[in-house]
Amino acid sequence: MKRFVGVSLSLLLVLTLGVLGLAGSHGDHGHSHSHDVVYAVAEIIPFEEGGPTGTAFFVEANGVVYVTVRAHGLSNPLQGVHIHEFGDLSTPAASGGHFDPTEGSHGHPHEHGSHAGDLLNIEVDENGVGTLVMVKDDITLSPGPLSIAGRAIVIHAEEDLFTPENIGGARVAGGIIELVSMAY
Numbered sequence: 351m352k353r354f355v356g357v358s359l360s361l362l363l364v365l366t367l368g369v370l371g372l373a374g375s376h377g378d379h380g381h382s383h384s385h386d387v388v389y390a391v392a393e394i395i396p397f398e399e400g401g402p403t404g405t406a407f408f409v410e411a412n413g414v415v416y417v418t419v420r421a422h423g424l425s426n427p428l429q430g431v432h433i434h435e436f437g438d439l440s441t442p443a444a445s446g447g448h449f450d451p452t453e454g455s456h457g458h459p460h461e462h463g464s465h466a467g468d469l470l471n472i473e474v475d476e477n478g479v480g481t482l483v484m485v486k487d488d489i490t491l492s493p494g495p496l497s498i499a500g501r502a503i504v505i506h507a508e509e510d511l512f513t514p515e516n517i518g519g520a521r522v523a524g525g526i527i528e529l530v531s532m533a534y
């Protein structure tokens with residue numbers, strides 16, 4: 351289990367730094383400095399033994415947050431993932447509702463007016479391994495009203511249909527989003 355997390359985290363780093371490299375090549379951001387980049391990680395563990403485990407990796411750079419999630423032990427082709435309000439995973443309900451600093455309603459994460467905590471579904475292969483990669487411009491890792499640091503990322507059992515009634519069913523796993531310092 352530990353070994354999987356380690357391998358997974360290395361992969362996330364490669365994926366995310368790849369994304370950053372591409373983003374950086376688009377233009378000349380002479381005012382952007384490496385110390386503006388903020389990183390966070392969440393180790394995702396199941397609520398019940400045998401449930402999904404994984405790692406979420408977050409990078410804030412160029413005014414957006416790159417989100418990468420890898421998990422295994424998933425059971426459906428698409429499963430909902432959100433950032434929940436509270437960093438408490440002592441019970442499935444303890445993390446509260448979706449992070450919603452702008453009084454939105456549940457919806458597709460790329461639609462205006464959705465909860466800031468709404469993420470895309472994680473896409474799961476035939477081996478139960480899931481990957482989610484997306485860019486968010488309505489959350490931050492650095493301090494402020496949109497910060498997700500210290501909150502929870504939660505995986506649900508079923509597909510999120512992005513309607514208020516169908517957000518993905520039961521909460522099966524989650525992790526606390528913790529800022530990490532990385533020196534280059």
Ligand code: CU
Pocket residue numbers: 431432433434448504506
């Ligand atoms: Cu949720």
Ligand code: ZN
Pocket residue numbers: 432448455456457465467468
């Ligand atoms: Zn929501």
